[in-house]
Amino acid sequence: MRSIFFKSPSPPPSPLHHTFSQSLMEENIEVAELIITRWETDVASLFFHTDEARQYLGSIKGLQKAMQYLVLHHSSSQKLVRAQILMQTAMKRLEKEFYRILKSNRAYLDPESVSAHSTSRPTASRSSFSDFEEEDFENESRDENDSMPEVERVSLAAMADLRAIAEAMISAGYAKECAKIYKIVRKSIVDEALYHLGVERGLSLQQIQKMEWEILEVKIKTWLSAVKMAVKTLFYGERILCDQVFSISAPIRESCFTEISKEGALALFGFPENVAKCKKTPEKMFRVLDLYEAVADLWPEIESIFSFESTSALRSTAVNSLIKLGDAVRTMLTDFETAIQKDSSKTTVPGGGVHPLTRYVMNYISFLADYSGILSDIFADWPFTIPSALPESYFGSPDNEESISSPVSARLAWLVLVMLCKLDGKAAMYKDVVLSYLFLANNLQYVVGKVRQSKLNFLLGDEWAIRHEQKVKQYTANYERIAWSKVLESLPENPTADISKDQVKDHFRNFNYAFEEAYMKQCSWVVPDPRLRDYIKNSLARRIVPIYKEFYEIYGGVEARKEQWAESLVRYTPDDLGNYWSDLFYGSRSSTSVSSTSNRGGRSR
Structure with a gap:
């Protein structure tokens, strides 16, 4: 007999009251026997029938009161033994019903569904064991239920049934049996969900340290995809469900949630810390930052969901991951700076x-x-x-x-x-x-x-x-x-000044030589940025073309070309200069002779 039925002695009642109470308790036993034995061999689901479930839970509550009375006043009565057997039978039935509801409603009790509606509807839509005697059990929230989506309605109803059974079993002293069933069923669901998310168990530090970076990076990406879903949906939903089902007992809530989540959460939150302990190289920086960001962003939820004292190790694991990841980032940034300073490559671009x-x-x-x-x-x-x-x-x-x-x-x-x-x-x-x-x-x-x-x-x-x-x-x-200084120096300071024919020849000769030398040297040079390339070309054009144009128009025009020397010395028109500059700074032009591609009438293009 469970200790829960024992209470402190109270003053002895009057004979009349004793007779009345005893008759009520005996009636409770009779009613309970009728209802409990009727469902003893029935394979149908008791909680599929709302009225029957209410009567069954009511009979258990009446039976519990009768047992408490008999323990105080008739502890050797055969009726107490009979009541105890009936209670054991009822508890076995509730164990089956509890397991059946958990299994058959798995799709409706998945963490995603529970977490989605639990915040807006914190209480279930049915009465629990403690208040089942109220009238209109089904109609308590009829209007609300009618407007709910079916998934949410079924989910809330299942949670209400589970909570009613849990309260009945806990009140009768069968908390251990109830919690055991819950832990087995829900832990398997959590473990399976983590497996499908890609969270690996038993991945040691030594194994991670031996992995090629390409392999480890894939695992980090998988973890990053999994952690938000695991925390915000999986563990959050499990915490909500556990709180709902075992609302009558804080210790049982804590025990169940801790046992269900601890192993998977340790594997989840321990992975970043192990990555942070691996060899630190600059190329790993961004994945480490991704890990840090993920844990830091989820920390408020982690702290809230795993708020029990028995889950403090999980919170510590998450915090340690942040600390180790932060240390790794600082180390890698220092190493990155050192690598820049120590770069000793001698090759030129x-x-x-x-x-x-x-x-x-x-x-x-x-x-x-x-x-x-x-x-x-x-x-x-x-x-x-x-x-x-x-x-x-x-x-x-x-x-x-x-x-x-x-x-x-x-x-x-x-x-x-x-x-x-x-x-x-x-x-x-x-x-x-x-x-x-x-x-x-x-x-x-x-x-x-x-x-x-x-x-x-x-x-x-x-x-x-x-x-x-x-x-x-x-x-x-x-x-x-x-x-381009030699090119500018080859031109007269005053291009319009009257100078001798020999001076004109010298200027054209020197300009040709300086321009071709500069062009030949620079035709393989590069300026990758288009804006900078245009800026340089325009700047050169502004400095050289106006001076050359004025000199050319006076001394290299049509009349001047009649001179015999002009054939070989007046090689470029002002437009030719821009054409040649347009070829510069791409790094892929051939360094053939400049003059070979030009003619007296201008460069052929």
Whole structure:
């Protein structure tokens, strides 16, 4: 006999009251026997019939009262033994009904369905064991039920039946049997759901550390797809269902939910921590950030769902994952900076194009900028000290002080500066100083373009981009000044001045030589950015063409071409110069003789 029926002794009742109470209790036993024995061998579902279920639960409650009375007043009565046998029979029936409802309504009790409607309808649509005696059991929420979708209606009804059975069994002292059935059925559902989501059990740290990165990355992607569904739907739905079914007992709620979810949740939340403990290389940064972001975003739900003391280990596992992932990000960022500084490649980019280091670093940093919110969280307790002084204006406009002074902005700006300093050294590897300036212009233009096209523009500030665009123009001005100085020097200071025929010959001869030399040298050089390429060509045209045009119109026109020397010395019209410049900076033009493709009447195209 369960201890729940024992109560503290009370004052002895009067003989009349005792006789009346005893007759009521005996009647309760008679009624219970009639109802319980009728369903003892019936294979149909008791809870399919609402009236029958109400009567059955009512008889159990009456039987329970009778047993409590007999324990106090007639503990040796055979009627108590009879009542106890009836209670055991009833509990076995309720065990079967509890299992049947859990299994047959699996589709309606899946976590997704439960979590979808539980927040808007926190209570079930039927009365529970504690209030089943109220009239109109079926009509209690008839209007509400009629407007519900069928899935929700069946789900709520099943939860109400489960809760009524659980309350009856717990009140009768059969909590252990009820909880055992619930744990077995629901744990199998949770485990199966996690398996279909791709959450792997028993994946040790050693196994993860030995995996090829390509394989591990696939597993990370699978985990990222699974974790939101697992937390917000699976575990949330299970917590709601458990709270509903075992609303009568907080300890049983906690015990059931913990046993159902603990193993799967540990496997789920432990995976990111194991990934964080693997070898740290810069290419793993973004997947680690994805893991951190996923756990951080879900932390409020994790903390709420696993709020029991017995699930504290699950909360700790999630927190430890965040800590280890944050440490991994900080380590990888330091390693990334070190890798830039230690880059020792001696090869130069043909034609002064964009260096692979520039592409790699700027792509990497622009991707990091997309994680600025997460990085701010990770860097919050990690002070950043720049090894050397930066210009005061380096970060940009003071109007944008909040963003440019953030830890993330400072770190990313520093990484860009480290890379730019490295590019200065690589520019010095070119034997031709002109090509060095073109190389610097190309690479800085690529940097500015990446900043403008990404979230870096916000983090570094518009002023930062403007200042570096000005520096690109300085590099191109230096390029033009050195690369085309001989061409300009070959022309007279005053192209309209009256000069001798020999001087005219010398100017055309020197111009041809200087122009062809500059063109031949630069026809294999590159300017990948179309806007920068057009800017340089237009700048050259503004500096050289007007002077040459004036000189040509006076000394190289139709009349001048009648002179015998003009056949060989007046090689280019002003339009020819633009045609030749249009071929520059693509890096794929043949370095054939310039004059071989031109004629007296202009270049054939």
